[in-house]
Amino acid sequence: xxxxxxxxxxxxxxxxYIDMFEYPHGTIEKLPICxxxxxxxxxxxxxxxxxxxxxLHGLVALQEIIxxxxxxxxxxxxIIIPSLNPAGLLVLKRSPFxxxxxxxxxxxxxxxxxxxKLKYDDVYDENLDSEKHPDIQEIFYTKFAxxxxxxxxxxxxxxxxxxxxxxxxxxxxxxxxxxxGEKEQSEELYEKNKNLVEAYGLTLVLEGPPxxxxxxxxxxxxxxxxxxxxxxxxxxxxxxxxxxxxxxxVKIAKTGIWNVLKHTGMIEGELEKIESxxxxxxxxWREIIIRSSTSGFYIPxxxxxxxxxxxxxIFEIRDIFGNIKETIIAVERGTILGMWDxxxxxxxxxxxxxxxxxxxxxxxxxxxxxxxxxxxxx
Ligand SMILES: [Zn+2]
Numbered sequence: 001x002x003x004x005x006x007x008x009x010x011x012x013x014x015x016x017y018i019d020m021f022e023y024p025h026g027t028i029e030k031l032p033i034c035x036x037x038x039x040x041x042x043x044x045x046x047x048x049x050x051x052x053x054x055x056l057h058g059l060v061a062l063q064e065i066i067x068x069x070x071x072x073x074x075x076x077x078x079i080i081i082p083s084l085n086p087a088g089l090l091v092l093k094r095s096p097f098x099x100x101x102x103x104x105x106x107x108x109x110x111x112x113x114x115x116x117k118l119k120y121d122d123v124y125d126e127n128l129d130s131e132k133h134p135d136i137q138e139i140f141y142t143k144f145a146x147x148x149x150x151x152x153x154x155x156x157x158x159x160x161x162x163x164x165x166x167x168x169x170x171x172x173x174x175x176x177x178x179x180x181g182e183k184e185q186s187e188e189l190y191e192k193n194k195n196l197v198e199a200y201g202l203t204l205v206l207e208g209p210p211x212x213x214x215x216x217x218x219x220x221x222x223x224x225x226x227x228x229x230x231x232x233x234x235x236x237x238x239x240x241x242x243x244x245x246x247x248x249x250v251k252i253a254k255t256g257i258w259n260v261l262k263h264t265g266m267i268e269g270e271l272e273k274i275e276s277x278x279x280x281x282x283x284x285w286r287e288i289i290i291r292s293s294t295s296g297f298y299i300p301x302x303x304x305x306x307x308x309x310x311x312x313x314i315f316e317i318r319d320i321f322g323n324i325k326e327t328i329i330a331v332e333r334g335t336i337l338g339m340w341d342x343x344x345x346x347x348x349x350x351x352x353x354x355x356x357x358x359x360x361x362x363x364x365x366x367x368x369x370x371x372x373x374x375x376x377x378x
Contacts, residue, residue, distance in 0.1 A: 001037065001044065001077055003147050008035035011072050018144070020086075021136040023098075029087060031144070034066050034080045042076025042266055043152035046234075047257065049081070051104050051156065051222060053088020053096065057239035057246070058157025061253035068254075076266045079151070084222070092243060099135045104158075105217040106138040108145050110229030112176065112366055148226060153196065153264060154234030156222040157253060159242040161353070164338025165305035166252055166277050167203040169236040170194060171218075171227045172210070177365045185231070186363045192233040198281065199263035200237065200256035201274040203305075205337065206286045209360045210368040241341075248276060278305035280335065284362075285355040287337060292317050292345040296325045299343075300352070304336045315351055332356050 001008050006016035014037075017030035047065065049058025062082040069078065083089050085103050087096035095103060118125065126132050134142070148154070160167070170193055173186040197204045207213055207224070218224045226234045237256065240249045255274055261267045292298060296317040302308055308330045315328040328351075339352040 001035070001150065003033060003035060003079060004144070006033055006035060008037035008077060010037050011039045012037065013066070013069070013071055020140045031084070031086065031140075032082060034082075036066075036069050036071045036074055036078040036080065038074030038076055038266070039072055040075045042074070043264055044077045044079065044150055045261065045264065045266060046079045046148075046151045046154045047081070047157070048084050048155075048222065049157040050089055051084035052094045052102075052158060052242070053083075053085045053090070054092045054094055054242040055157075055159035055239075056242065056244065057159050057249050057253055058237070059083055059089070060245050061157060061239075061250050061257065064250065064254055065257055073268065074261075074266055076152075076264075078261070078266065079147075084156075096137060099137050101135055101137060102217075103137055103141070104156075104221045106134070106141050107220050107222055107225035108142060108229050109220050110174070110225055111214065111219055145225070148230045148232075151226075151230075152232060153260070154223060154226045154232065155200070155237060155257070155260065156234070157237045157239060159240055160238035161338030162241040162341040163300075163304050164238065164240055164353075165203060165280075165335070166237075166239050166249060167205050167337065168197045168200055168256075169207050169223075169238060170197050170204055171207045171224050171235070172213070172361070173363050174210075174219075174228050174366045174368075175363065177367070183363065183365075189227065189231060189233065190363050193227065193235060196233050196260055196263065197235050199259050199271060200235070201259050201271070201279065202237065202252070202256060203278070203280045204285065205355060206284065206358050206360075206362065208287065210364060252276060280305065280307070280355075284358045285334070285337075286358040286360065287353045288331070288356055289350050290315065290328060290336070290352045290354050292326065292328070292349050292351055293347055294326050295344075295346045297343050298345045298349075298351050300336065300339055302336060304338055307333070307335050309333050314354070317345060330354070 004018045014035045020029040059082045173190045175182040175186040223234045223236045259271045310332045312330045317326040334356045337353045
């Protein structure tokens, strides 16, 4: 297959670089890519990492997969991009140094557009609209996304937070209520996605409910776009902390990748259970945020991944002498997913992400908002 201008060869690993854009001093930024085409026909699996330049576990896991994968034993094609953000990697920052945009919010927008009808004429309306003038990162990702219709499965590897439990994010699937059969297709896609996440082998966590998902532009993340625009199975893996490399986490990431390649029939072998970290899939989880109500120093009382019951103390906020100012308790049964890398807090500081049981639909119409009575009458 051909990815932009890099052509794969049957039974070989092909290495190349795709031109991204020109720097002011005239050199070209390039995206590294490895295409592993098997001898037999089969699905196309895209594996990417490091779109947030400081998140390194995916990058290292993918380097090792590239070294270990044997193209003659692959059915189909595996496309591996160790870093979707080479400039962010060099400065170990979430965004590349040439733009402030979050690179994981710049992928093709799957949400049907509602153009507002202006009651006035403005010749500069387009001039003022930043969406009509995307930055170079978005222009490149839009060009790169042209390969996504050829891709059958997509996993994007990230890192979450210090001390966080490694887990996978699963996107809700959205459908157009006016399109016949799209709800049923969305339900099927959700199930395929869920099976793929389970095959990977880490704890499954749903992405945020629609309001917060769209507010945070997660529908324009690599996987949000792939699942909801290209309507194919894919998910995001979150592998512990950023900014360093832990070889045990790299091992977990690789076990998961081999597992999904086996699950899709692209390589032979039995799935391997991940046992070095807690995998909590007896409940379908979603996240909420734990905040402090006072200034002080926050100290966790439990570990990430440790199940606690409603009312159990999970954080203590102390003053400078160690006196307890506030005890934060679990609002319901769940676990701390990840804590932020700090010890100081103020009123409303976010301390951690906590998992609770999901009660919100996993397949939803794009127009998820409840219409109030006033609107209905119009
Ligand atoms: Zn990330």
